[in-house]
Amino acid sequence: MGGAVSAGEDNDELIDNLKEAQYIRTELVEQAFRAIDRADYYLEEFKDNAYKDLAWKHGNIHLSAPCIYSEVMEALDLQPGLSFLNLGSGTGYLSSMVGLILGPFGVNHGVELHSDVIEYAKQKLDFFIKTSDSFDKFEFCEPSFVTGNCLEISPDCTQYDRVYCGAGVQKEHEDYMKNLLKVGGILVMPLEEKLTKITRTGPSAWETKKILAVSFAPLIQPNHADSGKSRLVHLPPVAVRSLQDLARIAIRGTIKKIIHQEALSKAGNGLKNPPRFKRRRVRRRRMETIVFLDKEVFASRISNPSDDNNNSEDMEEERPEEEETKPSELKPDPPVNFLREKVLSLPLPDPLKYYLLYYREK
Secondary structure, eight states, X not given: OBOOXXXXXXXXXXXXXHHHTTSOOSHHHHHHXXXXXXXXXSOGGGGGGTXXXXXXXXXXXXXXXXXXXXXXXXXXXXXXXXXXXXXXXXXSHHHHHHHHHHOTTSEEEEEESOHHHHHHHHHHHHHHHHHOSGGGGSOOOOOEEEXXXXXXXXXXXXXXXXXXXXXXXXXXXXHHHHTTEEEEEEEEEEETTEEEEEEEEETTEEEEEXXXXXXXXXXXXXXXXXXXXXXXXXXXXXXXXXXXXXHHHHHHHHHHHHHHHHHHHHXXXXXXXXXXXXXXXXXXXXXXXXXXXXXXXXXXXXXXXXXXXXXXXXXXXXHHHXXXXXXXXXXXXXXXXXXXXXXXXXXXXXXXXXXXXXXXXX
């Protein structure tokens, strides 16, 4: 499933293409997609395909196409402090992007059938927290993953503000999924070959919207052949943050404000640095588009209207500028993690510094 936009050379270019094709439409969703490099969730030998708008599967590990994830993120209408349940949480890629929007006082739970995929997701989450400069730009709601069949969630579990199911839901399970929602909540799931958004408007009232024609593998039905008993999935309790955690959140927030004020002060004194490099324009990129009509799939190539008239002229005008640009000027300088630098410069014991940096090493 996928192929709706052109392949990118890196994560930013993939996001540029998704924006241009109107799959990413809001700033919050764009920031989350740019903060997490999709290639980090691929096995090393498959990373060459990370920026193609295609699904990827290897054994039990699976990633949906970027155009699907972006539609899901937009449909969920995420806000800080909400609770989120990801059914079929897989690698944790979507859950981590959602966590960047929910913030430290949200709830972020995932249910995954395969224990090896849970382990893979935890490794990727740990890698993101400890190494990514993007992590320090957000207040993060860390996902918690549990192993089990999402059709066997304990009936006494809490309800959620937002729910996503990453597998095809059979019609007989539609009400089961709806009951996981709070009033006012949003459920997004593949239902009858359509990505569907369901909003709970009252205790027994729902609004349904079909978003996109999709093809998902169906939910795996529970197997009770061994014991004959259901294996209930117990979701993590909604715990109150510890005083230690609250202190870390407050300290990091204060440091970020100081850094922001220092940057504004420098900008006000005329010391603002010009951009180090110019991103390559993509507005004239040809788009590979998948068109759905009933149950048939048609592929068509749609070009930007400016291609027909201005493409050759624009390329000729830009070429001298490219020739004059030195190769060293085409590459951006490595980003500076001001929060990490500020924390490491504080007159504090090293263990406390590392705690503020979520146990990062220097």
